[in-house]
Amino acid sequence: METAAAAAPEPVRLSFVLNGHPVEAWVAPYETLLAVLRDTLGATEAKCGCGEGVCGTCTVLLDGAPINACLILGVQVRGRAVTTVKGLGTEGTLHPLQRAFVAHEAAQCGFCTPGMLLVAHAFLRDHPHPTRDEIRAAIAGNLCRCTGYTRIIDAIEASAGMREDPSGSTV
């Protein structure tokens, strides 16, 4: 009997930029970016919530734009830049958005948080002065079951407000 294992195609070499650093891996051509990140590169900060592109938990930035890593193949990111939540802040320093999430307790179980932060980050870059309703629409593709969203929106709103502060001080 022919099995998936027997029919498995040869691995291919993949190189791209992950959080500013060049990475290389041998991956199966059918592997999703999420599988490559989690299982091959150990980037477990990208979470799998549904694997069908609905919950947004696996959101990463591809050349700065949020995508569901479960819906794209690893080989499709060849030569491109992928950002996970570990690429948001710098070593030892939280990004203002991360600080706002802590200050507002915008995470409970935290499983949706990496994806939520990346979507919020991309959104605020393009919409520096959002209304609460605009924030709501921006994160509508990212499910959260713990918070009821209110504190997440608070944190994103506060983070946007902080950018306007010329002193650059944060919470």
Next chain:
Amino acid sequence: MRKSPGEAFRPSPYRIIGTPLPRFDVADKVQGTTLYAADWRLPGMLVGRIFRAVYPSARIRRITVEEARTLPGVAAVLTAHDVPTNVIHEDPTGLGLTSFATPVLTAERVRYQGEPIALVAAESETQAQAALEAIKVEYEPLAGVFDADSALEPGAPRVHEDRNNLLIHWKLRQGDVKDGFGRADVIVERTYRTQRVDHAYLEPEAGVAWVDGDGVVNIRAATQVIEHFREIAQILHLPHNKVRVIAPFVGGGFGGKEDMTVEPYVALLAWKTKRPVRMVWSRQESLLARPKRHPFTMRYKTAATQDGRLVAQEIAILADAGPYPLLSPRVLFAALVAGSGPYRVPHVKIDARAVFTNNVPTSAMRGFGAMQVTFAYESQMDLLAERLGLSALEIRSRNFLRKGDRLPTGEALETSVALPSITSRAVEALGERSRPSGPSARVGRGFACNIQPYGRTVWFRDRAQAWIGFEVDGSLVIRSGVTDLGGGQAASLVQIAAEILGVRPDRITVHIGDSSLTPLAGGTFATRQLYMSGNAVLRTARELRAIMIPVAAALLEAAEADVQFADNHASVIGSPERRLALARIVAECARRSVPTAHLAGFQSAHAAPVDLETGQGKTFPDYTFGCHAVEVEVDTETGGVTLLKHVACHDVGRALNPQSVEGQIQGGAVMGAGQALMEHVALDAGVNLTTLFASYLIPTAMDVPDVRAVVLESGEGKGPFNARGIGEPPTGPPLPAVASAIRDAVGVRLEELPLTPERLYEALEAARQEKPEGAA
């Protein structure tokens, strides 16, 4: 309008308790460094998978696994015959009345779609998938029981050949309902239905198991209950002390990780292969086969006198348990106790039953039976108010329970029942009424109150332990076997210890969730964790402080009563210059052979089981009360409902961390709103139609408004610092509150959840044809 995080919530007599301290675990979570169950990796780790039944009811004629075993990369294929003890013994009532054996892997009979039949471990995902596809099962499909109503009919197929389909029948008898109905001026009788709901935590079930050199089977899994190590040991036929369960931070539980999920399966595969095995369930697997919230059918007959006082309530609750008991009997018991709501009712008769079916199993979910009944008892209050010409507020005010009153179980309420102020604050916080957004839109408002127990049923003699010790540098370690589901269960222990022992929170490390290395504290369920482990840490910290104070007093040359521990120092009250670092006190304790670590526990109040014929007796340690007020807009052309405002007020006794408390209330309110408006596990003759996140819908940020959490602190409760439990209470009130607001908007009251556009549109059409309006 919104509070800034630094704003004081209410003056607190404490230094740390009552402040919105940032949670240490949230700082980790925003950086993506938290290692959840599925993030764990060990060298040589195999992939574990489950072969699940296709049919909801079938006989298994033959299972063929030989070919799968020979495939490349396949390390093990296990069936029921390979499981040392292939049953989990359950005591469904906790009263030792009957024992029930649930198979780990089913061998001859399939009782629900997705039931585990075989296990596979292989080197890779692809090889594991190939092995699953190579397993052949010959089924003989059988008739099944697919709705609770028909489960007890004569001639109904039996889910278990050796017993009828009645799993449990709890009874509550208080007063004489016949007499009560005889003295009533108004009687309303209705049947309400709530639906099957999925927990839908974002983290699917996952775990890694491995065997240590000394033969200890370790399971690091997303679980609410590390105490399952004992059941796993029985399955593996090992001594209890040879199985260890570790719970990392969990990506949401809500009761769905209270029963075992991957643990027995991944443990079996690791035990058999002697290699580490990881098992991660897909979302689709989770939606298909994990236990859900019970659908309830609730027949309520409620009577009042002309002045709006309740005189009698007769209630019959029927729940679909699926094919195995799990926690169904306990869920139904909570429904029994909370069935008549937060009201004084002299004559009460309740029958609460759960029946076996061939539908997906049901078990614990946040609210645990006491939330479903909210939909019925609050809808009944609204109907009585309409019949009597009273306002919804007035009829409730005339019947609210008060401290010292007795529940229909005969037990007295021992702490504050602040329902009048809870309700008025919730209703007032709705503010100005919104204007309809278009000509076909109607705006309406409703509110609903609730009573929800916290803590385990008293006959379980609940207990939690904690160990607290100083390091020589004055930093502090807490060990307690709690599981942290995201509600701040670990962070709250830090806050309590910081308050009592004067160590700053950033100098405290807490170790949780390890059945071998942390003192057992019981699972995180039943809104018990702050109540139980919080009290355990409080007691342990106080006793440790009492042990060390004499040493500090001697060093400071002060009376013991004048010494305080604060800000990493011991100091003399009133003389802040007379102070010594806690590390100095620790060193002195060592010199004098005085312990600087302590283990202690907290034992919940316990009592004998209730009388089984009358339900009379002490049941739960205490209760939390609340009220939610909502505003909706209904589109009369489509039946679509938009939730415009949601206020949720609960008396939490004392808010240890106001932000965490608000978060619990907001999240619970939205979970309730999801059940009210959209969520539905759809089954067709036991076949699950909603096994995608694209078909099982939970609220997105666009579906719900900001939830305004109004935190009331009565200063009374049985948790640490007089806190009450708040995890489960916010889930119930949204169900009737939304239904009530729809009734207010368009004059139609729906008695079946969820309140979908289709359902409301049909009701509106029926009302348009009937006329006149108002006869609900």
